Amino acid sequence: MAHLPEDFINKYTQLLGEEADSFFNSFSKPVQKAYRINPLKAKTSALDVPDQGHVPYGQWGHFGQVSGHTVAHVTGAVYSQEPSAQFVGEVVHPQPGERVLDLSAAPGGKTTHLASFMQQKGLLWSNEIFMNRAKILSENVERFGIQNAIVTSHTPAELSARLPQYFDKILLDAPCSGEGMFRKNETAIQQWHKDFPQELADLQRRILHEAVKMLRPGGQIIYSTCTFAPEEDEQMIAWLMSTYPTLTLNTIEKPPHIHLSDGRPEWADKHYTDGLSTESLTKEKTDLKKTARLWPHLLNGEGHFVAKLSQSKEIQKIETEVEPLKQKAMDRQQQQLIASFLTDTLVDFDLNQRILTLFGERLYLAPKETPDISGMKILRLGLEMGIFKKKRFEPAHALALALHPDAVVQHFDMTQAQWMDFVHGDVIRTQATLKKGWVLMTANGNGVGWGRYVDGQIKNFLPKGLRFALKQTDSLS
Numbered sequence: 252m253a254h255l256p257e258d259f260i261n262k263y264t265q266l267l268g269e270e271a272d273s274f275f276n277s278f279s280k281p282v283q284k285a286y287r288i289n290p291l292k293a294k295t296s297a298l299d300v301p302d303q304g305h306v307p308y309g310q311w312g313h314f315g316q317v318s319g320h321t322v323a324h325v326t327g328a329v330y331s332q333e334p335s336a337q338f339v340g341e342v343v344h345p346q347p348g349e350r351v352l353d354l355s356a357a358p359g360g361k362t363t364h365l366a367s368f369m370q371q372k373g374l375l376w377s378n379e380i381f382m383n384r385a386k387i388l389s390e391n392v393e394r395f396g397i398q399n400a401i402v403t404s405h406t407p408a409e410l411s412a413r414l415p416q417y418f419d420k421i422l423l424d425a426p427c428s429g430e431g432m433f434r435k436n437e438t439a440i441q442q443w444h445k446d447f448p449q450e451l452a453d454l455q456r457r458i459l460h461e462a463v464k465m466l467r468p469g470g471q472i473i474y475s476t477c478t479f480a481p482e483e484d485e486q487m488i489a490w491l492m493s494t495y496p497t498l499t500l501n502t503i504e505k506p507p508h509i510h511l512s513d514g515r516p517e518w519a520d521k522h523y524t525d526g527l528s529t530e531s532l533t534k535e536k537t538d539l540k541k542t543a544r545l546w547p548h549l550l551n552g553e554g555h556f557v558a559k560l561s562q563s564k565e566i567q568k569i570e571t572e573v574e575p576l577k578q579k580a581m582d583r584q585q586q587q588l589i590a591s592f593l594t595d596t597l598v599d600f601d602l603n604q605r606i607l608t609l610f611g612e613r614l615y616l617a618p619k620e621t622p623d624i625s626g627m628k629i630l631r632l633g634l635e636m637g638i639f640k641k642k643r644f645e646p647a648h649a650l651a652l653a654l655h656p657d658a659v660v661q662h663f664d665m666t667q668a669q670w671m672d673f674v675h676g677d678v679i680r681t682q683a684t685l686k687k688g689w690v691l692m693t694a695n696g697n698g699v700g701w702g703r704y705v706d707g708q709i710k711n712f713l714p715k716g717l718r719f720a721l722k723q724t725d726s727l728s
């Protein structure tokens with residue numbers, strides 16, 4: 252069993268009573284690995300991954316462990332995510348066309364899940380305060396083939412100053428004391444101390460103030476943590492509702508077979524350790540049953556808490572409208588180069604409802620909903636199309652990961668040996684009939700990078716930082 256802090260044991264012995272033993276025993280059980288299949292990819296079945304059964308929430312989750320060098324991982328056909336975390340995206344459940352903010356998004360588990368629902372339509376704004384983590388987030392967005400995501404690195408306050416009342420849905424998957432990750436991550440145990448939940452709660456309140464500012468009238472905010480601490484869960488939602496009376500708590504459905512639990516209204520009071528009974532609570536507090544808790548002793552996954560709230564449609568609209576994107580247009584030569592690329596390389600590529608815009612020498616296809624981003628710390632602006640280099644246009648790696656094989660004039664499906672050469676960065680020799688130019692390299696049916704065919708050879712454009720060596724035993728499918 253993980254060595255649990257004494258204060259933690261005392262706290263949950265008191266809170267959980269008879270249930271405490273079973274709760275503590277769950278810490279000696281192995282962590283259940285899982286992943287989600289990516290519906291944005293061309294091929295979503297018969298992947299090179301183990302399948303130990305469906306995660307009971309949602310359509311894409313499976314139990315099983317995926318290694319980082321498998322074709323399924325490298326092509327972004329799957330995303331590894333522990334099962335309980337998969338429930339959060341299900342609660343957000345954005346619709347195609349909405350404006351959605353994932354406020355603390357790295358490394359991207361929830362963002363990639365939200366993108367699966369949005370089907371490349373609308374705007375998915377994915378933000379992470381720390382630049383080093385935002386870079387990892389951006390790489391994961393790229394590998395997943397997401398076309399409608401803007402990735403930024405800002406503080407919540409910087410973002411709310413730019414985007415007041417802007418979003419239909421906001422997810423705050425909050426920085427938390429991480430008690431629900433104790434089984435998965437030894438460091439979470441080492442960082443924990445008795446006052447840690449209260450310290451994190453102070454931070455969460457500050458972030459929530461900013462999140463509420465960005466919610467449009469009638470919009471929804473989803474708050475989640477991976478901790479059991481009432482200070483960060485029920486008490487946070489009780490505080491949020493009393494601070495913002497225009498917010499209403501929505502019920503999270505809990506079908507019996509998935510073993511979710513109601514939130515605990517009796518823990519919403521700061522003096523919960525005094526053992527308040529639910530009868531003595533106000534209606535506002537008993538409403539907290541509408542939130543959801545995921546307990547590791549009751550289901551197959553780690554600990555989580557989720558709440559969903561709606562903003563009133565009647566709140567006063569802000570007067571200053573957020574300005575639309577100031578498009579940076581291409582010059583004549585660039586327009587000609589991109590026109591030739593679209594004709595020679597892509598098939599019926601749909602530029603409609605999106606904005607082609609330059610960012611330095613890089614060309615992006617931004618969602619039509621993109622606001623003015625001047626001066627912001629942007630890592631990704633929708634779909635990166637490619638870069639202009641002197642008199643030529645070179646397609647971006649992100650474009651290869653976002654395209655289906657039927658969306659390009661020529662693709663090349665690699666054998667096992669060719670895949671090993673390609674990820675290693677080698678030239679691929681072939682007798683296949685190809686015309687000179689760009690080729691989408693595919694592995695097990697999904698795009699994985701660009702090649703350029705000339706005279707029986709495909710030159711390798713896999714970015715250097717993504718190359719790796721495989722052993723003979725690693726198989727393609």
Ligand SMILES: C[S@@+](CC[C@H](N)C(=O)[O-])C[C@H]1O[C@@H](n2cnc3c(N)ncnc32)[C@H](O)[C@@H]1O
Nearest residue numbers: 355356357358359360361380381384424425426
């Ligand atoms: C629970 S993690 C997010 C996990 C992510 N949503 C996912 O599914 O992959 C919380 C995130 O909050 C970020 N964070 C830490 N301090 C923050 C702050 N003061 N404001 C906003 N975000 C913060 C962390 O860097 C971390 O990436």
